[in-house]
Amino acid sequence: MLTDIITHNLDVIFCGINPGLKSADDGHHFSGRSNRFWKVLHQSGFTPYEVEAIHDTSILDFGYGLTTAVARATSRADELSKEEFDDSLETFKTKIHEFQPRYVAFLGKAAYKAFSKKKEILWGAQDEDFCGAKVWVLPNTSGLNRGFSLEDLVASYKEFYLAIRE
Template identity: 80%
Template sequence: MFTDIIKKDLTIVFCGINPGLKSADVGYHFSGKSNRFWKVLHQSGFTPYQIEAIHDTSILDFGYGLTTAVERATSRADELSKNEFDDSLESFKTKMNHFKPKYIAFLGKAAYKAFSKKKEILWGKQEEDFCGAKVWVLPNTSGLNRRFSLENLVIAYNEFYKAISEN
């Protein structure tokens, strides 16, 4: 089982869709060679240096945590079924209600779309809270997500960083 990095009352819980095979194999979040999460987090202002995947637990030092919507590891997120998201919803809600983050940042539209039951999701801040947390939907940093360049990912994440820094 892939381990969450989470504690109560964090500013943000970043929620990936599910673990990649490499991350599940080594036990560190976003450890795939082509995943840009740690680089984007640093370049957009969330961390003063780039965290290495093997030090993923240090994200807690900045008031952030990590979880996934679905626990099953796959090579591609599109290998997950609608039923897997549906089956994960209640345990995810229980987790968020217990840990009470201020924000949940869904990385990619798939998980939030499945959890909210909405047909269309826009990038950025969402109108409704989820389990008492404000919600942002950010582009997925997976290397398979070629629709977003590193520069565009940094811009999107920096917009989120600026918004939460103002509150």
């Protein structure tokens, strides 16, 4: 089971699609060997050093939190059904209303597509808020996401980092 790392009034809550099996097993976000989240977060400016997954709760010290759209762990996000996203939406909305982050950053398009009911979503800033939070869609850092190199990921996350600092 993977526990949210979340508190009130964060700058950003990063929302993964769902936990990978390794993360769920060891209880730490983005702990899979091939996941590039912590490296990308550091290289794009969000953290002054690369946080180790075992110290994932320290992300709160920087004003960021972590959650997932769907709680069920899988080896691949495409194993989730539309119904699982639908069933998770109210819980997710309640969480965002309660904790009131400035931004929700969806990691990958799948969760935001399911939650917003939009057919097409562009990367980056979205036009509408989600439960009072601004929305940004970032590429997923999973090692299974071969469409984005480390450099591409860092560039996308850096754009977001600079935008929230304005």
